[in-house]
Amino acid sequence: MSDTGTQPTTGESGPQSTEQTRDGRPDGRDASWHARPVDDVFQALDSAEGGLSADDAASRLDADGPNEITSSEGRSPLWVFLSQFSSALIWVLFGAAALSVAIGHTVDAVLIGIILLGNGVFGFVQEYRAEQSLEALRELATPEVVVRRDGTEQTVEATALVPGDVVVLQQGDVVPADCRVVESQSLEVDEAALTGESMPVEKSVEPVAEETPLAERTSVLYKGTSVTRGSAVAVVVETGMETEMGAIATELLSAEDSQTPLQRDLDTLGRRLGLGVVALSVVIVPVLSLGGTALVQAALTAISLAVAAIPEGLPAVVTLTLALGVRRMADENALVRTLPAVEGLGAVDVVCTDKTGTLTEGEMRLRAAWVYDEATDLGGEDRPASVEGERLRRLLEIGVLCNDATAEDGDPTERALVDGASQCGIDVEALREERPRTDEVPFSSERRRMATVHDDEVYVKGAPQVVLDRSTRVLTADGPTDLDDATRERIAEQVDSFAGDALRVLGFAYKERSDDGGPEENLVFVGLQGLIDPPRSAVRDAIADTHRAGIDVKMVTGDNAVTATAIAAEIGIESDVLTGTEVAEMDDKTLSERAEAVDVFARMEPTHKVRVLKALQGNGHSVAMTGDGVNDAPALKNADIGIAMGVRGTDVAKEASDIVLLDDNYATIRNAIRRGRTIFDNVWKFVGYLLSANAAEVLLVFIASLFGYLILPAVQLLWINLLTDGLPALALGADPSGDVMDREPRSGETGIIDRQMLTLIGGMGLVATALMLGLMTYALDGAPSTTDYAMTMVFTGFVALEFVKLYVVRWTRETPLLSNPWLAASVAASLALHLAILYTPLRQYFGTVALGVADWGLIAVMLAVGAPLLALVGWGVRRVDAA
Structure with missing residues (x-):
């Protein structure tokens, strides 16, 4: 469902020169696909909605190469073994052994040789075992994609895609390349792995302003992200190393391992x-x-x-x-990939941590509810075991009935509504059997609402203002009462209050089927539900412990500033916030000064994260970087100690790290x-x-x-x-x-x-x-x-x-x-x-x-x-x- 956040500014721009470069990468390709109308995109790519011909696709594949991300090969067993003998102290011992042999003291040389060999074998076993353990965490797959070629839809391997291909995507698909949206139906995409955005992002055909940050480019789909709702037709604009994922891989290849x-x-x-x-x-x-x-x-x-x-x-x-x-x-x-990282983590004085899935649970949870004029805290250990009050129960029931998800499957927001109602004592299955759905008006990103029809009532949920605009009454303790301007203003203030606490807010309403008007008109506004990706239970204490140890904790996230600030305050990080756009506009000296003073960084893109990291290192800090997304990988690689999440973490993040947390728990970092x-x-x-x-x-x-x-x-x-x-x-x-x-x-x-x-x-x-x-x-x-x-x-x-x-x-x-x-x-x-x-x-x-x-x-x-x-x-x- 839609959240209540302000939609990115949309606009149009004329055709852009294909000589333009992408955000510091002189790759010769257009960086402004998100800002161009669809017709201009097709013209620039010499393509059409029917797709390319097979011959044209083959020719472009020969010219551009496969749609693959190039990465450095893993260390061979021989290289892992030889690396155990790379220190100066080891070479001094080799010299002593050789000198002992030269003067005939073979016993001395043998003793030194035994200890050197034992040292090498033991170090090899530990590091190689870690490499093998990490390999077991990976899920290997060869994705396929539906593509239009020669005017028909066919399935091909994602590696065979080329710029100009038209792909068809459904819920559950992984986006195979960077694509410009051509058609969309209720399209939402999970971009957490790339941008750090914890909520699924609504996508549409409309272009956005050229200066729009990566996380807010709603007209473009990025390689490696996944479709969580709806469907789309999109034209491929970048493949392989030219994608945003490829730009991250390029930066990883250029990063040097630090001692x-x-x-x-x-x-x-x-x-x-x-x-x-x-x-x-x-x-x-x-x-x-x-x-x-x-x-x-x-x-x-x-x-x-x-x-x-x-x-x-x-x-x-x-x-x-x-x-x-x-x-x-x-x-x-905590899985340690290289032995020295054990001690290295103990030397850090700054921890730069991602938010989603690291400080937070990485899943939406029902946190608060409001019915006229009464707010209820539904989060944490104080969540009521059963619902008190008829209006609150009705609010939660609408969230269950006007909903396509179960507790295990479906849109993350809808799953959170079902799970929250269940934890408040509502029997979800029994309720749905008692009030079966007879019809529905599905959600779409344009309508920003959903309606379901039952035997005697219609239930609606969606963006609060959208639902409120279609409501004429509000449910009070005395029953439905006409909505006046003052009440509408109080509801808007409550929405703002929830949003200020970083909650994703949804509005809920109902109507009797016998009432006048269409199924989504003359509604009775019931209330609001606020959802959040909550902090992990042990995070606040863990951060307090790291602060006590003289370690500064900085949140560096792709989420928006409001969400980042609210979560930071809840877990004990009190600070001003600095956005990625502001970081991009700063010179190195200014950033070095601001990086010391600020502990919350929002809307950060990969290049921004690395700049903040290097600014801190330039100030003499030993920095640990935690993260789970592909967007975190360059910073993980450049950090003194990179710490990836083992459960939610991407393969790229794990490969770039020194330590992998098997439980994704920030408290494990404190223990480490x-x-x-x-x-x-x-x-x-x-x-x-x-x-x-x-x-x-x-x-x-x-x-x-x-x-x-x-x-x-x-x-x-x-x-x-x-x-x-x-x-x-x-x-x-x-x-x-x-x-x-x-x-x-x-x-x-x-x-x-x-x-x-x-x-x-x-x-x-x-x-x-x-x-x-x-x-x-x-x-x-x-x-x-x-x-x-x-x-x-x-x-x-x-x-x-x-x-x-x-x-x-x-x-x-x-x-x-x-x-x-x-x-x-x-x-x-x-x-x-x-x-x-x-x-x-x-x-x-x-x-x-x-x-x-x-x-x-x-x-x-x-x-x-x-x-x-x-x-x-x-x-x-x-x-x-x-x-």
Whole structure:
């Protein structure tokens, strides 16, 4: 049915030059089909109402190509696997493995190779599984269309359409190309996937003004939209990549994938470590050689320093932690397509969200009713279980009887009337059986009303003013009363009040069949029903939580400004509104300023959304974009994190996204943000834990080498980095979240290596180095060279100190001491592994010896001294400003 919104201004313009370009796309085609009379359109396309000839269609198909949208191919399995090895840190590890092979330390190289392969396989499995899961969401079909050729109607594949073809469309058809309406009968089209408009749009033959926004071009049908009511004959004006859908696809192909903050941080870390390793090797070999150390021993020391400097376990721990986050998010209805997106979502400080189907339910619902002079709220949990009042019941009954829909099928507005009446206690089936329809006057976009004839009464519904103009009386508590001007004005004010609340308003009336006049004259006006696509029940709380987390939420929708503003206010977004037309008229500087201040953007077209997104990114924001329509895809692709809807979302939107919400619930985004922030916290903890160990290892090996000792050979360092440190670091990935949603978003400029991290690495690295040098000095006891006993003492002491440091690092992020049972298990496993290389034949591969009780007592004393020192460093870390 028609809503009460003002119809777009209509008008005519003369023939336009075919040299004109389309909204910034110099494709040589006419951009003003919506503004041209039908005769001019046929003339420009060299076509007629009878359609093209088969030969002409074939010739045009050869010239223009098939009516298809070109898209980038999905990533092959091989490419997904190879992409796991693209970071600088991974390449540094490859270099260390190659160097180990070159000097004959094959065991070291094998250990590094195993961890690299495991990292790659695990990342591949997670990302490829997400790709396959997304594939399962797609519904593949080859659409066909009825077309007039050689003067007859025939069915062809939609890919064979060409400009000038005349197509015949019925309710339920998908529009196969951009078309100019030639004939229409009660035509309504669902354009939500393209424009974001939540209501079906009435279409007609009449041209509209050339400057009319895309969402209000009522004379044109767009590829990929669907006919929800009526029928049409239309002439194809654009096909394939020249359609509005094609313009979106073109923009998608030009968009570049962006790195998440964690990816950028780890790449930077990898490059710096690589340079540091090279510098250490260049310095240490000649220094030791000049000091009299044999060249082979100097080379071994350089290898040990290189291994000490590189956190070999870090890529695997990061990958496994992100994979754990992926699994947990899948359990919470969020499908993650790429691992880094898990953490990236936790770094955003702006969420740009579509309205229809994302913030709202995506379905019309009966919200309010009015009978003279009494308004009733029929929305939400306060909806009455049964109708109170004879007039309200009559109003709802007319909505059911003057209606072609059921609760499951039909026009969305009519379904909402049936569903609303049913929820208010009206037995729809029994009512329709009791008062069967004997005749009807169907709805049309020109009449803007519908009438049904029953045994003794006629029921009418339609645009309020249309129904009111045909009414002579109004139903009051005392029965029908003559309609005077004052009453008509009060009804008009009520319509405006409902419309101001973003309700789609319909008027309802009846008459006795015995009354004078035609079936739609001398009506008794009964009242109004207001319908809306309501906000999801959990959205208001979810937005409040994201605001509390320091994240700005901006609604960016194709809907009109009134609807957008009303829905925004209802869910807790209070802001001025900016329209797509205003955005198009702004320069980049002005838009950057306005984008900061405004949180509601209405009537936004795809290019407008991308401009707003890039303005926010240009202001230094990390932006997540949510959406479900094809019109959202360019912004999803360009966003730092793109989030598509899995239920209502189009395939194009899903393919352009990083994350797909399987329940289309905005509350899932809040949960995902919490998960992402928790993951970053855990990544921060184990990066600090691992790098502080590497800093101590480098200092210890370097200082000892200056005195002629190779205190920790490469194989022992690898054991610490990959297993003894690696298992507890991995367990940190399961640490629970604390107050992560009570913090401001972390700055994208700071990175993971912030001031707190540097304090942690430096302080704990120095403490560990000093303690290990003391232990080494005691164990050597004046020995002229490094002994297996001294190496074993330092090796074991280092491992034991790492277990103490682990809990201090967690304390710096205010993580409860005993909140992670996996951590205790990992420490126990790591200790068991270490004991195995002390007291089993495995020690021959690591150059260790069995330690006695006295040795363990000495290590315990060292821990008693070290624990307070590490805690002091942790206290200092908590006092340091992360920025």
